[in-house]
Amino acid sequence: MSSLTVTGVTSSYGATPVLTGVDLHVPEGGLTALLGPSGCGKTTLLRLIAGFDDPDSGSIDIGGRLVAGPGRSVAARRRRIGFVPQEGGLFPHLTVAGNVAFGLPRRQRRDAGRIDALLTLVGLDAGLAQRSPHQLSGGQQQRVALARALAPEPSLVLLDEPFSSLDASLREETRQAVADALAASGATAVLVTHDQSEALSMADEVAVLRGGRLVQLADPRTLYRSPRDLDVATFVGESVVLDAEIRDGQAHSALGVLPLEGSCADGPARVLLRPEQLRLAPPSPGAPSARVRGVDFFGHDARVRLELPSGLALSARLEGWDLPTAGADVSVGVVGAALPFPAGAADTPATPVVA
Numbered sequence: 001m002s003s004l005t006v007t008g009v010t011s012s013y014g015a016t017p018v019l020t021g022v023d024l025h026v027p028e029g030g031l032t033a034l035l036g037p038s039g040c041g042k043t044t045l046l047r048l049i050a051g052f053d054d055p056d057s058g059s060i061d062i063g064g065r066l067v068a069g070p071g072r073s074v075a076a077r078r079r080r081i082g083f084v085p086q087e088g089g090l091f092p093h094l095t096v097a098g099n100v101a102f103g104l105p106r107r108q109r110r111d112a113g114r115i116d117a118l119l120t121l122v123g124l125d126a127g128l129a130q131r132s133p134h135q136l137s138g139g140q141q142q143r144v145a146l147a148r149a150l151a152p153e154p155s156l157v158l159l160d161e162p163f164s165s166l167d168a169s170l171r172e173e174t175r176q177a178v179a180d181a182l183a184a185s186g187a188t189a190v191l192v193t194h195d196q197s198e199a200l201s202m203a204d205e206v207a208v209l210r211g212g213r214l215v216q217l218a219d220p221r222t223l224y225r226s227p228r229d230l231d232v233a234t235f236v237g238e239s240v241v242l243d244a245e246i247r248d249g250q251a252h253s254a255l256g257v258l259p260l261e262g263s264c265a266d267g268p269a270r271v272l273l274r275p276e277q278l279r280l281a282p283p284s285p286g287a288p289s290a291r292v293r294g295v296d297f298f299g300h301d302a303r304v305r306l307e308l309p310s311g312l313a314l315s316a317r318l319e320g321w322d323l324p325t326a327g328a329d330v331s332v333g334v335v336g337a338a339l340p341f342p343a344g345a346a347d348t349p350a351t352p353v354v355a
């Protein structure tokens, strides 16, 4: 397996720029998710890495080998890349074994042991080897597609929204199997997704793209807790954003005086909390109060929609056992610190975040 380095890559369709100066490094054996809203350029970047298109400028290096750059364009089939598309792309007329064997070097294609080992790697029973793709669930088909992609021991595996066609329960299980198989094979991988929970749960690092630019590259915890700006914050998870006045290293807000994550100059700011940082209790004199506007129950937890006396709407995320009812008055407490974004600083945080 190899590392991937993308340097200053720019790409356009006709006169329309799609990617601008993208830098990305995926270490050997790492799984990086490309996360961003529809149309931000994720698929375009994946296609450039795969060699289906050439960048207008910049370079792409796989395992120390320049595959795209000034005067150089290595053909897609010579880049040693495994590709897992949105919907398996399995050959319908071949069995599971035949599909996996297709990815193997010719001399290994009759090696049933190798095919079984690849099926086991992706968490599939070797007994499925003689089935046709249409006799598999969508999740099983995606695992076969991964086994086929891993078969030739590629330098790099690219996965283009591989779980988007699966229903919720199958998606979770398949994600786990794919993440485990990628880790067990030591593969270096790039996963394209617009699903933040998928990116945060599967990837070692998440690259957030917005309008064709890479706006933050960070491990999932850093990205969630120290997003670069409020746009990234709300894109990677539910947010509670409050106006605040910073004084002596604390935020004075509608939810009381909050400790800060990092430092921030005194003055007006906006602060970010996550809904799971809020705690509700019976009304109490002097404590910030709110009225419950509704409860969205998810089983394992619930979103409690609140309205502050100022009319500001916000949400708390609570365990699903002891929930208030709509119309109730509650007091609102906060655990942990708030991340400050000074007013007028284009919603970038007060202290540089680890990128």
Ligand SMILES: Nc1ncnc2c1ncn2[C@@H]1O[C@H](COP(=O)(O)OP(=O)(O)OP(=O)(O)O)[C@@H](O)[C@H]1O
Pocket (backbone or CB within 6 Å): 013, 018, 036, 037, 038, 039, 040, 041, 042, 043, 044, 045, 194
């Ligand atoms: N063949 C093409 N010709 C012209 N414009 C294109 C072409 N392919 C993509 N685009 C445009 O380039 C931009 C980036 O597209 P891209 O498919 O890379 O985005 P994406 O982030 O993968 O989106 P999605 O999540 O919807 O797949 C979009 O504005 C899209 O309309």
